Amino acid sequence: MNSARYVRFWWDILRVTRERAPVLMAVNFAVETVVLLAGVGMALALRAAADGAAYGDTAEALIGACGAAVAATATLVTARLRDLVGNFLVVEKIGPAWLAGRITHEVATLESTEHMERGDYLDRIGLLRTSSWELVAGMWTAVRTLFSALQLTVVLLLLGSVSPWLLCLFALAAVPLWCDAHARGLLNRAQTATAEQFRLQRRLFELATDVAASKEIRVSGATDRLLEHQNQAWHAMVGERFRARMHAFLWRFLGWAAFTAGFTAMLALVVTQSAAGRSTPGDVVMTVTLAASLQQTVQAAVSQFTGTMSAGVVIEPYLWLQTYADADRARARGTLPPPQALGRGIELRGVSHTYPGTLRPALDNVSVTLPAGSVVAVVGEYGSGKSTLIKLLGKFYRPDSGSILIDGTDLTALHTEQWRARTSAAYQDFGxxxxxxxxxxxxxxxxxxxxxxxxxxxxxxxxxxxxxxxxxxxxxxxxxxxxxxxxxxxxxxxxxxxxxxxxxxxAPLLFVLDEPTASLDAPSEHAIFERYMERARYLAHHTGAITVIVSHRFSTVAGSDLILVLDKGTLVEHGTHQELLAAHGRYAELYGMQTAAYALD
Structure with a gap:
């Protein structure tokens, strides 16, 4: 199944290469063809030269010698041209220019941002971050593997013309290939399994060398602790990968040992047959030439096959990303345009949402109406669900249950890009x-x-x-x-x-201010909130826009039309500032605590 997906992926790259670099692609295939013919032609030319010399046929001997010289020259030239053309195709034309952009497009065009908080996604994106070169190189290595396999087949057929027993080398050649494929699978699985540890140690290194964090790290004296955690993550990753490499080495050693034993036995058979006079001198020369190069031919095939399999470590994450993106796009998407202006507002009916990998809902059965034209404040302690509510309103997530209605129309039925085009937001984690x-x-x-x-x-x-x-x-x-x-x-x-x-x-319909003044001083905060309250009233008059303010400073939300109080994902209270104070509930408790704290200051 994976092999078929690999072929489709490589075929896609080949198609793009033909469209973007047709001349270089043709040259590359021509070079591979010459490499194949030159290797086989060398053996045939030497056979002709040896037979001509042995039987006194001068013309055959000269033709064979000239053919061997041409084949040797072609091999030398194409060996240099091969890497030059292939690398230019990979590095300059397709890898960074096309595939890296395609990966970015796959990530950035997903409707939700849920994947950005999933460990399996982060592990795979960590591998793909700088892998566009390896992905395309894997395709060209696969092409070279096919040519090497074809060359190996022709070589073995020529050997079989001397003695059918030599065809056994074809089966023996498959042994190191199979063992190498098994070894590469071990390495790929180990690299994927340790991707999280690699990502962790790299993040700790970035943290230790980050300008913003450097002051806090030095004041707290946390350098040694960070290094300890980084070393633990690094050694855990290196240990598992080292064990995988040792097992891979053992499998490869066994494969080559089996091939070498068979190769030696077959070569002895040819020498015995020659001594009995059942073959010509040219056959002997050709056999020795091919036998001498056979190990190199098999080794080249194995090396290229290994490179092809090595691409799996980055192809698998790419295919996973494609599958994830296809599943995201296959979900029913909204097609309805948002209203030109809000008439009733936004209604939440039993909305619940739980993040992947967690047990407690971030929002649990929240039901409330945000009237059109209103200024709505959302308050609550850290982890109460404020940011989750904002993400759901922006369609960055979909509710696990319940629904969000925009003037009576389910938000999931609205066209996502058009809804976001009618949304303005300043997020706490701004860009x-x-x-x-x-x-x-x-x-x-x-x-x-x-x-x-x-x-x-x-x-x-x-x-x-x-x-x-x-x-x-x-x-x-x-x-x-x-x-x-x-x-x-x-x-x-x-x-x-x-x-x-x-x-x-x-002219937005939804205007979000998520902790908009967390990094500002008190005078700037006051000035900005006055201006944005004026803006909220202006928008409410023209489009019925709802302004949602998320803030931990209660002095900034007192003038809101509606205040939502969240606690551990549950909407525990909602109402105006005066109504909530009079209720002596959670809002009054938090407001009193903050007022007392400011009074002490």
Missing amino acids: RYPQTTFAEAVGLGDLAHIADATRIADAIRAADAERIVERLPDGLDTPLGRAFGGVDLSEGQWQKTALARASMRQ
């Missing part, structure tokens, strides 16, 4: 986009207007980010990202940039 200018980093919030200077200026003003632009050396045209030669921003400045990006769309 930082290097190699963009400040204007582009803001304009990304609405690609259709990324060059609209007026709209970008309005968005910057809404986020209270004018002073950031004033301090940048080239204003809006300042490139961002110190690692790429640009200017780096502080955490608060990056967050204001994200807030400005979220303000680019002027």
